[in-house]
Amino acid sequence: MRCRELAEFLMDYVSGELPAENREHFELHLTRCRNCREYLVQYEGCVKAGRMACDEQSDELPLDVPEDLVKAVLAARKLDPSS
Amino acid sequence: MGSATPVDDETGLIAQLRAGDESAYEQVVRTYGGRLLAVTRRILDAEEDARDVVQDAFLNAFRNVDRFEGNSKLSTWLHRIAVNAALMKLRTRKRKPEQSIETLLPSFLDDGHHEERFRSWEEPVDIAMERAETRQLVRAKIDELPESYRTVLVLRDIEGLDTEETAKMLGLTANAAKIRLHRARQALRTLLAPHLAGPASAKVRETPGGKLS
Numbered sequence: 001m002r003c004r005e006l007a008e009f010l011m012d013y014v015s016g017e018l019p020a021e022n023r024e025h026f027e028l029h030l031t032r033c034r035n036c037r038e039y040l041v042q043y044e045g046c047v048k049a050g051r052m053a054c055d056e057q058s059d060e061l062p063l064d065v066p067e068d069l070v071k072a073v074l075a076a077r078k079l080d081p082s083s
Numbered sequence: 084m085g086s087a088t089p090v091d092d093e094t095g096l097i098a099q100l101r102a103g104d105e106s107a108y109e110q111v112v113r114t115y116g117g118r119l120l121a122v123t124r125r126i127l128d129a130e131e132d133a134r135d136v137v138q139d140a141f142l143n144a145f146r147n148v149d150r151f152e153g154n155s156k157l158s159t160w161l162h163r164i165a166v167n168a169a170l171m172k173l174r175t176r177k178r179k180p181e182q183s184i185e186t187l188l189p190s191f192l193d194d195g196h197h198e199e200r201f202r203s204w205e206e207p208v209d210i211a212m213e214r215a216e217t218r219q220l221v222r223a224k225i226d227e228l229p230e231s232y233r234t235v236l237v238l239r240d241i242e243g244l245d246t247e248e249t250a251k252m253l254g255l256t257a258n259a260a261k262i263r264l265h266r267a268r269q270a271l272r273t274l275l276a277p278h279l280a281g282p283a284s285a286k287v288r289e290t291p292g293g294k295l296s
Contacts, residue, residue, distance in 0.1 A: 002195030004195040007191075011261065036197070039189070042272050042276060046271045050221060050240045052212040054237075065112065065116030065120065069112075069120070070116060080146070
């Protein structure tokens with residue numbers, strides 16, 4: 001397996017969906033290729049980073065609502081016959 | 084700007100909504116509006132679309148508050164309505180031609196090796212993500228992804244939907260959704276790496292694109 005194939009199989013490897021035979025070749029390549037090991041670490045890091053950066057529970061997401069949006073929603077609600 | 088205050092008594096708030104209490108509607112919009120806007124902005128490029136969708140989501144929620152069963156949190160329920168509304172908007176809107184993702188994908192030499200030598204990140208991602216500025220950076224880079232890739236990444240890696248659900252919501256085959264997710268993650272890595280990498284060592288600089296394995 002070359003670096004090119006390894007990059008293609010990365011997602012299935014990370015999610016545990018890579019068939020056993022491919023996984024063997026994948027892991028063998030990893031033991032020999034420092035660059036692909038680093039790529040794997042960074043690929044997994046990005047998945048984690050995305051999740052952590054957008055965590056709804058984190059307090060830093062904008063909590064402020066633009067005032068005109070508040071007014072628009074409340075005005076639209078009053079005009080909404082079905083609410 | 085109205086700022087959010089935590090809701091101590093969600094059950095009470097929902098009862099007020101059901102009773103049509105004006106102040107309860109306002110409290111809900113002020114409490115959850117900012118977060119919903121953050122969610123819809125992540126899916127939609129245009130600020131106007133993101134705001135329209137938040138408005139639609141609130142109206143939809145107010146209309147259907149009787150159907151809110153209370154086995155999830157109000158915030159979770161609103162969040163789901165907003166995501167659905169954003170995806171609906173995405174489907175009905177004319178698609179703009181988008182920037183190609185190719186330049187953000189890894190490139191390979193003829194012999195199948197990576198062209199680039201990847202510099203290790205300065206610290207493990209868990210540690211880096213403890214800093215608000217890094218989290219901000221990651222959000223900004225997600226926003227830079229071409230829309231059709233960003234949407235898949237948001238639904239899969241952030242909203243936590245599975246491949247089938249994501250594919251269905253976007254009108255894609257499962258395989259197409261998988262390919263887009265993989266490309267989106269690779270592109271995000273390309274965008275983040277220069278900011279997270281440690282200082283280049285002399286050795287690395289001497290051998291750009293050198294064979295490594």
